[in-house]
Amino acid sequence: MPESKSIQDLIPFRIKVEPRLEETTWWQSLGITLIALVIALLLGAVVLAMVGGDPWRAYAHIAKASFGDIGVFSDTMVKAIPLILVGLASTVAFRMKLWNIGAEGQFFLGAFGASMVVLLPVLPEDSPRWLFILVMMLFGIVMGALWGFIPAYLKVKFNVNEVISTLMMNYIAVKWNDFFIYAVWSEGGFQMSKMFPKNAWLPRLTDYGKIIPELRGLTTHLGLVFALIAVVIVWFILYRSKWGYEIRLIGDNPKAANYAGIQLKKNIIGVMMLSGGLAGLAGMSEITGVVHRLQGAISPGYGFTGIIVAWLAKLNPYLVVIVSILFGALILAGREIQPSGVPKLIQGIILVCLIASDYLVRNRVRIVNKAKE
Amino acid sequence: MDPIIILQAGVATGTVLLFATLGGIFSERAGVMQLGLEGMMLLGAMTAFSVTVSTGNPWLGLLAAMLAGGLLSQIHAFITITLHADQVVSGLSLTFVGTGIALVFGETLSKAGVISLIPKISVPVLTNIPVVGPIFFTNQSVLVYIGYALVPLAWYYIYHTRPGMHLRAVGEQPSAADSLGINVFRTRYFYVFVCGLFSGLAGATISLAISPGWFSELTTAGQGWIAIGLVIFSQWDPVRAMVGSYTFGALRRLVLDIQGPTMLLGMRNPFYYNPYLGIFLTMLPYAFTIFVLVLGSYSAAKKRLGAPAALGIPYVRGERGL
Structure with a gap:
């Protein structure tokens, strides 16, 4: 009788995994990321086909409805603005391995802070535009930072897991806004505030259409400038400042950071407030640049998409901009795709493929010919 | 505002949290953090409802929901156990995927109409006990009774059986467990799967028994995250998980009921006269979760109890670690 062989013996090749030194x-890392993205889109296509959609038409539609001409590209940029800021918020926190999942809530509080300036009111309605923008920015950032401070304080003082506390703060933030929309600032019984006066709007490109006709109809607003400045500031903080050095050291090796005399607690509070402030600025920019009133549905989950943006950008502030534009496109065009859960599912699949692909960054996988071994 | 009714409803709604929390306990006892509960629950709720709509049999729906949760959990298992990826991010991505699949396939379900549910029963004799009878043994879903049975079983399994001891060893000191011949990888895969089964069950409990129907993301409304908070509060102990879950269930009911009466504690009830104040009440379960975490870490520090030592750390053979 012939000796029985297992299947493994029949294959002349073996997969060998060893850590990269x-x-x-x-x-290499760009290539791995791109392959992960392609695989994610293929998996997304399979799911789309399963529910009876035409995946290629859906993808073509996303591309055309977001990059097809200058008008839709401007709309894509409008969606990218909050994503850049929220992506930066996640980047800063994740670099220290501080899991701020609360950007969504901090976004809502930023929007609330900016609305306070008009609705409380902090400034009279006929204040000059520059003053409005400045004070609204300040209120948005401070409210977002405060919302970030609470879980940070709880972590430092009571060792409360920040993943759960920031998530719970998201739900509370949405309900907090609801109370003011329903009960305090409701206009004529509708669940929204009155429209902000024009001088509390962020200037948009289309506002200059009278001078430069090409800009007519373009909705991109000043928030883009805020976001790009924030990118440079966050890059500077993370990679050129002493504080950033501390953040990165804690993220890489908290024990070494402790031995080096870096104060963990101070950094938890600081980073959480910076992160919250950035998310708050995103909320401010959205409410003053796009919505122009406080209402319930101001975010299609920007805060959560920001987590994926940060991860896809490998926590690099400049890459956050590029990734945000791509995801802005997905959110913009995804609104018209049925069934409505598709954009969320594709985001999830992308994140899964990305973290799986990190394995290839950390390890070298080779196929070895057994005969040659 | 009858306290008996509030507690009875608390046990019913708390059963959802109980199942999810038990699942989380098993996974975390094995050293794998599982932040994907919400996604698996939502997928379970959708699957249960969908299968029940098409087959007319809620038990088949329940079974399908558990399998769906278990299958989804294996993505997390593969990424964290085999690929050593970060468990926090992987868990989050699992929630995205689970929510996405549930929303995509559940798109048309909300118009599906009435389905047959898991039956409610009263236990003869026990139902006549004063206070305890009406709260625990009267007109409760069969799933609630399954919850009662699972808690002591899980407790006994974890603390007093050989596989339970292996489970704890893998979560506390995987290298030692490995040297004793326990397969760390297989054990972890298995308990992540168990966690998926429990999460699917929790989801099915919502859509087939406690608040029947499919309301997209509002079906779970963050209960998966609350369950993760309860896992920490319970200090990875099934009995404490039961207490925590029922307390939370009762709180959710109290928040609804407190807006009914015109008088409250001898005063004009502010929640009756100003319904908008009720919005603050709906914040309470979430705020209470944070509060419970504070309590949990305080009492854990006092009793020197902690999370399983290897929680969140991927096990790599031959690498210096725990």
């Missing part, structure tokens, strides 16, 4: 080059 050298750093991956940027093109």
Whole structure:
């Protein structure tokens, strides 16, 4: 009788995995990320086909409805603005391995803070525009930072897991806004506040259409400038400042950071407030640049998408901009795709493929010919 | 505002949290943090409802929901156990995927109409006990009774059986468990799967028994996250999980009922006269979760109890670690 062989013996190749000793080059890591993205989109296509959709038409539609001409591209940028800021918020926190999942709530509180300036009111309605914008920015950032401070304080003082507390704060933030929309600032019984006066709106490109006709109809607003400035500031803080050095050291090796005399608690509070402030600025920019009133549905989950943006950008502030534009497109065009859960599902699949692909960044996988071994 | 009714409803709604929390306990006892509960629950709720609509049999729906949760959980298992990826991010991504699948396939379900539910029963004899009878043994869903049975079983399993001991060893000191011949990887895969089964069951409990129907993301409304808070509060102990879950269930009911009467504690009830104040009441379960975490970490520090030592740390053979 012939000796029985297992299937493994029949295959002349073996997969060999060993940890990478050298750093991956940027093109290796870019290649791995792109492959992960392609696989994610293929998996998304399979699901779309399963529910009876035509995946290729859906993807083509997303591309056309977000990058097809300058008008829709401007709309894509409008969606990208809050994503950039929220993506930065996640980047700062995640770099320290501080899991701020509360950007969504901090976004809502930022929007609330900006609305306070008009609705409380903090400033009279006929204040100059620059003053409105400045004070609204301040209120948005401070309210977002405060919302970030609460879980940070609870973590420092009572060792409360920040994943849960920031998440719970999201639900509370939405309900907090609801109370003011329903009960305090409701206009004529509707669940929204009155429209902000024009001088509390962020200037948009279309406002200059009279001078430069090409800009007519373009909705991109000043928030884009805020976001880009924030990118540079966050990059500077993370990679060129002493504080950023501390943040990165804690993220890489908290024990070493402790031995080096870095105060963990102070950094938890500081980073959480910076993160919350950035998310708050996103809320302010959205409410003054796009919505122009306080209402319930001001975010299609920007705060959660920001987590994926930060991860896809490998916590690099400049890459956050590029990734945000892509996800802005997905959110913009995804609104018209049926069934409505598709954009969320694709985001999830992308994140799964990305974290799985990190394995290839950390390990070298080779196929070895058994005969040659 | 009858306290008996509030507690009875608390036990019913708390059963959802109980199942999810038990699942979380099993996974975390094995050293794998599972932040994907919400996604698996939502998928379970959708699957249960959908299968029940098409087959007319809620038990088949329940079974399908558990399998769906278990299958989804294996993505998390593969990414964290085999690929050693970060458990926090992987868990979050699982929630995205679970929510996405549930929303995509549940798109048309909300118009499905009435389905047959898991039956409610009263236990003869026990139902006549004063106070305890009406709260625990009268007109409760069969699933609630399954909850009663699962808690002591889980407790006994974890603390007094050989596989339970292996489970704890893998979560506390995987390298030692490995050297004793326990397969750390297989054990972790298994308990992540168990956690998926429990989460699917929790989801099915919502859509087939406690608040029947499919209301997209509002079906779970963050209960998966509350359950993760309860896992920490319970200090990974099934009995404490039961107490926590029922307390939370009762709180959810209290928040609804407190807006009914015109008088409250001898005063004009502010929640009756100003219904908008009720919005603040709906914040309470979430705020209470944070409060419970504070309590949990305080009492854990006092009793020197902690999370399973290897929680959140991928096990790599031959690498220096725990």
